[in-house]
Amino acid sequence: MSGNTTYLELSQDGGGAHKFYEVTVDGLNVTVRYGRIGAAGQVQTSAFPTVEKARAAAARKVGEKVRKGYAPAVRGGRAARPVTRRQVTSAPSTARAVAPVLWRFRTGAAAFGIHISEDRCWVGNEAGDVYTLGHDGEVLARYQLPDGVKCLVADDFWIYAGCDDGTVYDLSAKLPFAAYEIASDVDIFWLDIHEGVLNVADRNGGLTVIDHEDEYQWSRKSTGSHAWMVRRDDRAVYHGHGAGVTAYAQDGGGELWHTATTGSVLFGWQEDHSVYAGTNRHVVQRLSKTDGAVEATYRCDAAVYSCATAPGGRYVFAGDCASSVYCFTADGTRLWKLGTGSGSALSMQYLDEKLYMVTTEGSLVCVDASEAAIAAAQSGTVPVPLDVKSAAALPTYAPATTVRTVTAPPASGIVVECVQESGRLRVHVVSEGYEPSWNVQFPRHIRQAGARYVVEALSPAASGFYRVRGEIQRLL
Secondary structure: OOOOOEEEEOOOOOOOOOEEEEEEEEEEEEEEEEEOOOOOEEEEEEEEOOOHHHHHHHHHHHHHHOOOOOEEOOOOOOOEEEEOOOOOOOOOOOOOOOOOEEEEEOOOOOOOEEEOOOOOOOEEEEEOOEEEEEOOOEEEEEEEEOOOOOEEEEOOOOOEEEEEEEEEEEEEOOOOOOEEEEOOOEEEEEEEEOEEEEEEEEEEOOOEEEEEOOOEEEEEEEOOOOOEEEOOEEEEEEEEEEEEEEEEOOOOEEEEEEEOOOOEEEEEEEEOOOEEEOOOHHHEEEEOOOOEEEEEEEEOOEEEEEEEEEHHOOOEEEEOOOOOOEEEEOOOOOOEEEEEEOOOOEEEEEEEEEEEEEEOOOOOEEEEEEEHHHHHHOOOOOOEEEEEOOOOOOOEOOOOEEEOEEEOOOOOOEEEEEEEEEEEEEEOOOOOOOOOOEEEEHHHHHOOOOOEEEEEEEEEEOOOOOOOOOEEEEEE
C-alpha cells in the first residue's frame, strides 16, 4: 500500500499466471489498472457518489484478488515474461511477373490481422494499430490498442482483435473494449470466434475455449506445438499445429479425428465442408471436415505463410515466404504464381474477384484477381498501384479508460444490471422488450454486484445472449 494505491501481483512458476492488479482511490474515483507484469495494462476509472463508497468498492476489489492468490508486491520487482512474436523471413519472389495491385496501404509495422467485410477492410499490425479502409483504399478510422495485434476475426458483424497482451478487444462499439481476457499463461498464436464462443490456439499447441461471458469452458493439448491455426463451425473446432490438424467436438467431448499434414501447419482456412492447412513443407492441403481425409494438395515453391479460398473452394490462394502469391483450381492445378511487390503475405482474404493480403512489410494490399487482370499481369501489363495515405485528421479510437457516470438513463438508453447467480456475476437487461433470461456480453472488469449500467443498444446473438453496441455508462 502506497498512499491510496494498492499494488498486487500473481506470479506462478512453470509458465503459469504472471499478472498484476492495482487499485487507486482518489476522492470519489476508483482507478483499476491490470494486465501482464511488465506491461502498461488496461485502465478503468469509476466514479462513486461518496468517498466512503469509493473506498468500500476498492476494498472489495482488493479482497477478491487476494482470495484468488494475489499478494502485495513492489512494482518493477518482477520482470515481464517474453511475448512470442512470429519470427518470419521474407525473400524476394522468384515469379517472373508481379500481381496486379490496385492499391497499397502501409501501416508502419508487420501486419498479421485482416478482415474483409462487404463494406470495409480491416488491418491490424504489431504496433497495436488497427485501420479500417473502404474497398477503394480510403482510410476511414484508426484504433490504437495497448499491444500488438495477432489477428482480426469476425462473428457476424462484430469484429474482434486478439492482442499480445492476452486480451481480445471488441471493435464493434463506439470505443474498443476488452471482451475476453485470456489466461496469462496462454501465449496467443491465433483465435476464432463462433457465435460468441472464443477458441484460442497457443504457442504450446494448446486449445482453449471460452464462452461469451469470458468464462473458461474447456481446453485440450494437441500432439504438436506452435498452433497457428484454429477454425470453428457448428460441428467441431479444427486445430492446426506442428503435427498436423486435429478436430475436437465443439462441446469439448473429445477428439474426432487427427490428420498428420505434410509439414507443420502455419495457417488455416475453412469452407463449409473442408479445412485448408498451409505448411512449412510448401503445400496447402484440403482436409474433409467429416473425417480429416486429405482431399487435395496445392503445391507451392516455398513455405506457405497464408491461404484463402474463393467461395465454395472454387479457387485456392496461397502466399509463401518468398513474396509470391499463387492461385489453384479446386483439384490442385496451379493457375498462376506472381510476386506480391510488398513482401510475403502473412494473412489473406478473397472477396468479389479481389485478393486482399497483409504482409511482412506491414502493408494491406488489394490485388485484382479477375481473369482478365491476371492474364494481363502474366504478359507484363499491370496497373500503377495507388499508394494510400492516412488523412491528417483521421479519427483515432482507443479503449476507454473511464466509465462515465449518469444520474438518469437517456431516453434511448437500455439499462442492464449486474446480479449474482449461483456464485457468478451475470449481466441482465432491465429495460422492457428484451428476453429476461438472456445474459449480456459485458466487460468483466467493470462488473459490480448490484451496479446498473446504460448502453446505447443491444443486439441479439444466435446463441442466446446480447452484445453491446455503443457507449457504456454507469447509472447512479
